[in-house]
Amino acid sequence: MIFDKIRKQAIAEWATLQQSQQPRILLGTATCGRAAGAMSTLEIMNQELARHNIDAIVTQVGCIGLCYIEPLVDIVKPNRPRICYSSVTPKIIPQLIEDYLIKDNPRPDLALGTIGDGTIEGIPRLLDLPMLKPQVRIVLRNCGHINPEDIKQYIANDGYIGFIKAINMGPERVLGEIKKSELRGRGGAGFPTGQKWEFCRRSPGKEKYIICNADEGDPGAFMNRALLESDPHSVLEGMLIGAYTIGATHGYIYCRAEYPLAIERLSIALNQMREYGLLGDNILGANFSFDMEIKEGAGAFICGEETALMASIEGKRGMPRPRPPFPAVSGLWGKPTNINNAETWANVALILQKGSEWYDGFGSQTSKGTKTFALVGKIERTGLIEVPLGIHLRDIIYEIGGGIADGKQYKAVQTGGPSGGCLPASLLDSPVDYDSLVKAGSMMGSGGMVIADEDTCMVDFARFFLSFSQAESCGKCVPCRIGTHQMFAILERITRGEGKLRDIEQLEQLSQLVKTTSLCGLGQTAPNPVQTTLRYFRDEYEAHINKKKCPSLVCTRLINYYILPGKCAGCMLCLRDCPAKAIVGGRRLVHIISQEKCTKCGACLDVCPERFGAVVKVSGEKVIVPSKPIPVATSKALKNKG
Amino acid sequence: MTKIKTQTISPQNENILIRLKRVESQFGYIPEESITEVAQSLDLPVSEIYGVATFYSFLATKPLGRNVIWVCQNLPCHLKHAEITIDNLERTLGIKPGETTSDNKFSLELTNCIGACDYAPAMLINRDLHGNLTPNKISQILKLYK
Numbered sequence: 001m002i003f004d005k006i007r008k009q010a011i012a013e014w015a016t017l018q019q020s021q022q023p024r025i026l027l028g029t030a031t032c033g034r035a036a037g038a039m040s041t042l043e044i045m046n047q048e049l050a051r052h053n054i055d056a057i058v059t060q061v062g063c064i065g066l067c068y069i070e071p072l073v074d075i076v077k078p079n080r081p082r083i084c085y086s087s088v089t090p091k092i093i094p095q096l097i098e099d100y101l102i103k104d105n106p107r108p109d110l111a112l113g114t115i116g117d118g119t120i121e122g123i124p125r126l127l128d129l130p131m132l133k134p135q136v137r138i139v140l141r142n143c144g145h146i147n148p149e150d151i152k153q154y155i156a157n158d159g160y161i162g163f164i165k166a167i168n169m170g171p172e173r174v175l176g177e178i179k180k181s182e183l184r185g186r187g188g189a190g191f192p193t194g195q196k197w198e199f200c201r202r203s204p205g206k207e208k209y210i211i212c213n214a215d216e217g218d219p220g221a222f223m224n225r226a227l228l229e230s231d232p233h234s235v236l237e238g239m240l241i242g243a244y245t246i247g248a249t250h251g252y253i254y255c256r257a258e259y260p261l262a263i264e265r266l267s268i269a270l271n272q273m274r275e276y277g278l279l280g281d282n283i284l285g286a287n288f289s290f291d292m293e294i295k296e297g298a299g300a301f302i303c304g305e306e307t308a309l310m311a312s313i314e315g316k317r318g319m320p321r322p323r324p325p326f327p328a329v330s331g332l333w334g335k336p337t338n339i340n341n342a343e344t345w346a347n348v349a350l351i352l353q354k355g356s357e358w359y360d361g362f363g364s365q366t367s368k369g370t371k372t373f374a375l376v377g378k379i380e381r382t383g384l385i386e387v388p389l390g391i392h393l394r395d396i397i398y399e400i401g402g403g404i405a406d407g408k409q410y411k412a413v414q415t416g417g418p419s420g421g422c423l424p425a426s427l428l429d430s431p432v433d434y435d436s437l438v439k440a441g442s443m444m445g446s447g448g449m450v451i452a453d454e455d456t457c458m459v460d461f462a463r464f465f466l467s468f469s470q471a472e473s474c475g476k477c478v479p480c481r482i483g484t485h486q487m488f489a490i491l492e493r494i495t496r497g498e499g500k501l502r503d504i505e506q507l508e509q510l511s512q513l514v515k516t517t518s519l520c521g522l523g524q525t526a527p528n529p530v531q532t533t534l535r536y537f538r539d540e541y542e543a544h545i546n547k548k549k550c551p552s553l554v555c556t557r558l559i560n561y562y563i564l565p566g567k568c569a570g571c572m573l574c575l576r577d578c579p580a581k582a583i584v585g586g587r588r589l590v591h592i593i594s595q596e597k598c599t600k601c602g603a604c605l606d607v608c609p610e611r612f613g614a615v616v617k618v619s620g621e622k623v624i625v626p627s628k629p630i631p632v633a634t635s636k637a638l639k640n641k642g
Numbered sequence: 643m644t645k646i647k648t649q650t651i652s653p654q655n656e657n658i659l660i661r662l663k664r665v666e667s668q669f670g671y672i673p674e675e676s677i678t679e680v681a682q683s684l685d686l687p688v689s690e691i692y693g694v695a696t697f698y699s700f701l702a703t704k705p706l707g708r709n710v711i712w713v714c715q716n717l718p719c720h721l722k723h724a725e726i727t728i729d730n731l732e733r734t735l736g737i738k739p740g741e742t743t744s745d746n747k748f749s750l751e752l753t754n755c756i757g758a759c760d761y762a763p764a765m766l767i768n769r770d771l772h773g774n775l776t777p778n779k780i781s782q783i784l785k786l787y788k
Contacts, residue, residue, distance in 0.1 A: 035761045035773040067760035219716040219755040257700050258712075258756045260769040298659065299700030301754065315657020317697040376718045376759035383760060414717075448759070450718055464717040468754050474697075 003164060003284050006276060007155055014156030019078075023056045023101055026074040026082075028144055030063035030229040031261050032222075036070035037089060044090040045073075048097045056101070062230020064144030065384035066131065069112070072144070075100055081114040084126050131381050134399050136362060136370050139346045140386045143230035148265050151272035154233040160278065162352030166241045167286045174245045175201060178348065181356035182368040187213055187304075187341030188416060188445040189521070190367070190434035193348070196338060199328035201246045203336035208248040210292075211332070211339040212239055213309060214255040214262070217301040218417025219468060220448030223372040224342040226384045228255070228262035231346075232269040236292075238345030240278065241352055243290045246338050251292030253342075254309050257299060266294050301472035305520045306339045308474065319474045320520035341446065343372055364390030367433035371447060377414075378405045378453035387432070394428040397451065408453040412536070416445025418465040418472075419525030421532030422458065441532040443525065457554035458537040459544055462529045463491040469526035480523030483514035487530060495555040499545035508534065549620025556600045562623035563604070565590045567614035570632045574604035574615060589629035658684065658694045662701055671702040699753065707742040707749040709787045712766040715752045718759035727763045728752070730777045734784065747787070 017024070025045065029038045042060070049056055066072060069086035073093070076082040083106055085096060092110065099105045106120050113126030126132060137143075146153035154160070166174045179194030200208060212235060216224040228235060239251050255263050270292065273279045281289040295313050302308045303318040310332045312318035331337020340348075347369060351359050363369045367389035373396065376382050380402035387396060393413065397403065404410050412422040415432075421442035423430070430436050434444050452461055470484035487510050490503050511527035511534075518524045534541060543549045550558040563574070563583075570588040582598040585591030591614075593604065608615040616623065658680065665676040672695050681688040695701050713728055728739070731750055735743050742749040758764035761773020772783050 031758070031771055032760055035758065035764070035771050216757060217755060220718045220759050221755075222757040222759060225757050256757070258753075258766065296663075297700075298663070298698035299753070300698050312659065315659035315661075315694070317694050374759060376762065377721045450721070450759075452721070456721065461717065464720055468716055471754060 002277060003160070006152075007161075010152040010155040013152060017057070020057060021078050023054065023078070024076040025056050025058045026061045026076070026144075027058065028063055028070060028072040029060040030226060031259070032063050032067045032226065033070045033072065034261075036067075038071040040090045041071045041073065041088055041093055045093045045097065048094050052097065052102060054097070054101055059147050060149075061145060062143045062148050063226045063384060065140065065226065065386075066112075066381070067383040068381045072112075074115070077101075079118075081116040081118040081120060083114055083120065083123060084112045085110050086112040131383070131385075131400050131402065134391065134395050135386055136388045137386045138350055138362065138370055139234070139343060139372060140227065140231070140384070142234065143226065146231065148230050148232055149268050151233060151269065151276060154231070158353050159233055160237055160240075162349045163237050163240045163244070163278075164284070165352050166244055167284065167288065171201065171245045171247065174241065174352065177356050178245070178351060181351045181359045183344065183347050183351060183359075184367065184434060185341060186343035186347065186371065186446070188419065188443060190444055193340060193344055196328065196340070197242065197246055199326065200248075200336050200338040203329050205336050207250075207335045208246055209332045209335055209337040210239060210243050210246060210248040210251045211306075211309065211313070211337060212251070212253040212342050212345055213304060213306070213339055214253055214259075214342045215297050215304040215309060216259075216342075216446060217256060217304050217472075218419070218446050218448045219465070220374060220376050220414070220417055220450040221446050222374050223384060223447045225259050225262055227342060227346060227372070228259070229265055232262075232266050233273075234346040234349050235342050236266075236269055236273060236345075238340075238348035238350075239292060240283075240290065241348050242338065242340065242345065243292075244286075244288050246336075248338070249290060251290065252295050252313055252332075253292065254295045254297060254303070254313060256297040256303075258297075263294055263296060270294070300474075301468075302474045302520075302522055305522060307520065309339065310337065317474070319476045320522075322519060343447070362388045364388075364431060364433045366435050371432070371444070373447045373449050375401045375449050375451065377449075377451040378408065378456065379403075379451040380405050389433045390431045392429055392431055393423065396432065396449070397428070401451070404451065404453045406453075408455060411452045411454055411456055412458065412461075413452070414442075414450040414461070414465075414529065415448070416443040416525075416528070417448045417450075418468045419443060419521065419528060420445045421528040422452070422461065422536065423532070424536040426536075441535055442528065455552055455554070457495070457550050457552040458533045458540045459491065459550075460495055460552075460554050462533040463488065463495055465529035466491055466526065469522065473522060473526075477517075477519035477523060479514045479517040480519065480526065483510055483518070484523065484526050486510060487514070487527065491530070494541065494544045495550075496557045497544065497548045497555070499541075501545065503545060504534065504538070504541055543620070547620050551619070553617050553619050555619075559600060559617055559619045560595060560622075561593050561598060561600060561602070561604060562616050562618065562625060563591045563593055564614050564616060564623065565626055565630075567612055568632065569612050569614070571609070571612070573607050573609070577603045577607045579603060585629045588632045590626060590632055592625055592629060658686070658691055659698075662691070662695050666701060671705050674703075699751075705742070707746050709747060709767055710749045710751060712751050712753040712756060713739075714754070714756050714758070714762070714764050716755045718755070719763040722762040724763040726777070727765070727775045727780065730780050731765075734781060748784070 071088050073088040074084045108122030111123045183193040184190040300318045303312045305320045308318040308320040327337040372386045414422045466488040470488045473480045475481045511531050515527050568590045575583045580599045582594045605615040661680045677691045681691045739752045763775045764773040
């Protein structure tokens with residue numbers, strides 16, 4: 001078989017590369033690395049290598065998920081473990097090249113960890129670090145390790161053997177294997193993948209389609225972006241297996257336009273698949289012909305909903321339609337269609353490569369395997385992680401995420417983006433799996449985790465998700481179009497301090513209505529952030545409405561800045577910095593903020609020297625201040641007397 | 643950048659959205675006349691084409707500046723003070739979201755999540771991602787665009 005030859009050659013090339021006597025440098029240049037300046041690092045690195053006449057092999061790899069300390073540069077010297085360096089800015093790279101490549105000093109002070117056999121004094125093993133130790137990286141196994149633009153590196157790492165196995169097994173046995181693995185959809189709802197495939201396979205019709213949903217749009221989510229940029233073939237192999245099993249002839253990858261690099265790397269990957277005979281007629285000599293193409297979105301969140309996505313591929317407005325008929329019966333252009341999320345497809349390739357029994361070793365009773373999550377918001381270590389399902393929230397947030405940023409207190413985590421809900425501290429010890437999250441009022445969602453700290457107002461938090469849902473509602477069905485709009489209006493009113501007593505009740509009623517009567521998932525889940533914040537943080541709503549107070553000091557209409565007369569030293573710093581010119585005072589005079597002019601930007605609080613600490617931010621209370629600037633000494637004396 | 647071969651594999655590919663995207667890449671936006679033209683050639687009502695053109699936020703139905711800034715206003719960016727970024731862009735460029743500078747250099751648009759929450763607050767200028775934005779960084783970034 002031709003593929004055998006290709007595989008042997010790829011493995012041999014990979015082995016030669018690993019044993020190369022030249023130094024090798026791996027640089028993460030996914031979107032996240034680039035945003036951190038990886039391309040400048042690359043440029044300087046190439047200049048430095050040329051200047052020192054060093055013949056090194058430089059490979060651009062994807063993202064290993066440690067977004068908070070990028071750019072990441074890994075250096076491998078012959079017979080040494082690979083060393084991963086973090087935050088390698090263009091300033092650091094010349095030193096690093098000189099010290100490690102020329103003088104053989106591995107610079108433990110700059111190193112993050114080692115990868116592979118052997119140790120280097122003063123540098124821990126990368127996988128022993130707290131942010132990586134609890135992770136199980138099977139879907140992301142290649143991310144940050146292989147060149148995503150080289151199919152041979154994927155093939156050398158067991159790539160496409162899942163597909164080879166599939167064509168040797170036959171569609172029925174592959175279907176059995178996927179069902180046995182109990183894989184559930186990674187897009188969020190968790191529908192059993194095998195069952196979905198079976199519906200489509202059994203649907204009558206010669207022309208069938210498969211689709212990869214890469215229209216990742218949840219605020220807080222970028223898992224698919226990282227996967228597609230770092231290891232596109234793992235998703236494409238899964239699609240090949242799915243197409244073969246279902247009997248599809250065409251495939252589409254619907255990727256959001258906001259991900260240009262993912263689209264570019266997918267295009268390269270598809271061309272390489274064609275070159276290697278993995279797409280086209282009679283693929284690898286089997287009685288199976290299949291091709292696929294990329295469909296770029298045009299900036300509409302609703303297109304992540306499967307029926308809306310199909311309408312968009314057909315070139316129409318991306319509006320959902322009622323189901324049934326389900327896509328498995330009547331999908332794209334009325335033909336049986338199977339849609340899975342990008343991560344689900346990557347799991348498929350893995351299950352075929354390693355077998356469902358192996359896969360059974362990961363995850364919990366009802367949720368098998370792993371899940372990728374994006375950790376964002378008020379967390380110490382933002383990034384992309386992969387953990388076995390069933391892991392506790394606490395482990396994700398405190399072990400992997402390193403806890404709350406700036407030493408603040410945890411308040412909540414929102415899972416599932418605008419479709420999910422927030423989970424308070426009392427649920428930190430609950431497992432992260434499909435069913436537990438639903439029980440808590442949230443959902444798995446695609447994998448975004450937005451962390452809120454003590455300084456986050458939960459009413460404002462809910463308002464943001466509703467602002468998103470109402471803006472992205474396609475407008476087809478009334479409950480979603482008008483319901484989310486009304487809910488948003490009520491939340492706006494509450495955060496402005498104009499909330500009425502019956503607002504909470506009305507929010508609850510509207511939530512129920514929108515949830516039960518909306519046409520598609522967007523509307524059916526849009527009230528979740530409101531319902532969970534009402535369930536777990538009702539006191540914050542009540543404070544806003546009854547006491548006109550924002551306990552977290554966030555909602556600008558409910559907060560005031562004051563200068564404490566007993567503490568103001570009359571230094572004039574705040575007066576000069578106030579962009580609204582709302583502060584009156586003078587040298588050695590107690591300054592006063594005009595509440596009418598104040599825009600509540602907080603510049604005065606930021607600029608007031610810590611030793612004075614004269615500016616305070618309060619909500620729902622008043623601070624007595626003099627009516628006009630008085631000498632500092634007088635105010636101190638007054639205070640002492642008082 | 644590698645030159646990418648585009649393949650057309652299904653006859654249904656000639657659809658409204660593809661036609662509109664083509665018009666947009668030609669003119670930089672979708673002029674009204676083009677909407678009528680597409681409607682005529684596909685034998686569809688103008689309203690149908692207009693409906694598609696205005697449905698997608700990345701399709702412009704009015705002329706935009708040479709560079710389009712898409713600044714994220716959603717929660718993960720908001721938690722990292724996106725409002726300072728937006729305010730700063732508004733003041734530096736002297737325009738509000740939805741407007742274009744008089745020299746036609748920049749258009750400012752607000753968007754809901756560009757999937758760069760790991761670099762919040764973030765924005766896209768054309769197709770380039772810029773993250774961890776601060777007022778200082780913004781003025782340097784804007785200088786990169788002509």
